[in-house]
Amino acid sequence: IAGITQAPTSQILAAGRRMTLRCTQDMRHNAMYWYRQDLGLGLRLIHYSNTAGTTGKGEVPDGYSVSRANTDDFPLTLASAVPSQTSVYFCASSERIGNSPLHFGNGTRLTVT
Amino acid sequence: GESVGLHLPTLSVQEGDNSIINCAYSNSASDYFIWYKQESGKGPQFIIDIRSNMDKRQGQRVTVLLNKTVKHLSLQIAATQPGDSAVYFCAENIGENSGTYKYIFGTGTRLKVLA
Numbered sequence: 001i002a003g004i005t006q007a008p009t010s011q012i013l014a015a016g017r018r019m020t021l022r023c024t025q026d027m028r029h030n031a032m033y034w035y036r037q038d039l040g041l042g043l044r045l046i047h048y049s050n051t052a053g054t055t056g057k058g059e060v061p062d063g064y065s066v067s068r069a070n071t072d073d074f075p076l077t078l079a080s081a082v083p084s085q086t087s088v089y090f091c092a093s094s095e096r097i098g099n100s101p102l103h104f105g106n107g108t109r110l111t112v113t
Numbered sequence: 114g115e116s117v118g119l120h121l122p123t124l125s126v127q128e129g130d131n132s133i134i135n136c137a138y139s140n141s142a143s144d145y146f147i148w149y150k151q152e153s154g155k156g157p158q159f160i161i162d163i164r165s166n167m168d169k170r171q172g173q174r175v176t177v178l179l180n181k182t183v184k185h186l187s188l189q190i191a192a193t194q195p196g197d198s199a200v201y202f203c204a205e206n207i208g209e210n211s212g213t214y215k216y217i218f219g220t221g222t223r224l225k226v227l228a
Contacts, residue, residue, distance in 0.1 A: 042217070042219055042221075043218040090156050102216065104149075104156035106156045107156050
């Protein structure tokens with residue numbers, strides 16, 4: 001079934017550790033995004049990519065980095081995790097940037113202790 | 114409507130009745146809107162979208178209405194079913210030609226379908 005695959009589904013991570021959240025899409029979408037979802041807040045954009053080879057910062061990029069080596073993969077790395085990064089992380093893709101529906105994965109629930 | 118603080122507004126509807134979920138969007142320059150459904154433990158699922166040059170769009174059992182004058186969006190679900198129970202939220206995007214990544218998401222309304 002076409003869509004977005006995220007891994008891991010959930011993770012408990014000690015503060016200070018490095019972690020990469022994986023995201024793969026098979027829809028050949030140009031644009032990809034990473035969001036975090038916290039209780040009481042709407043989805044907030046961390047980083048995005050218009051197309052393979054390019055990335056940009058969203059609303060809350062501090063403490064996170066991304067890469068887009070190819071069309072399908074868009075990993076999100078936490079270089080040194082902190083408790084405030086405890087959240088549910090969603091990867092999404094769209095055919096193009098802007099005015100195109102986002103398709104989401106099922107998320108990674110991350111707890112930083 | 115949109116939530117304030119940690120508690121989502123809840124709409125309870127009898128099975129078989131119609132549901133109307135509302136969203137007030139923030140930016141008069143927004144020209145593209147999406148409704149999402151999110152079930153517990155899952156990612157948001159696209160339901161329907163509408164561009165600002167329309168005021169109504171229909172899908173299967175769902176209708177989206179857009180009132181640009183008061184910056185209001187609504188989602189109507191006909192003959193609500195137990196499987197419709199979820200959190201629903203709207204998203205707005207600014208600028209067809211701006212190339213902006215920026216989608217603004219609401220915090221959502223919880224729909225509970227009563228048997």
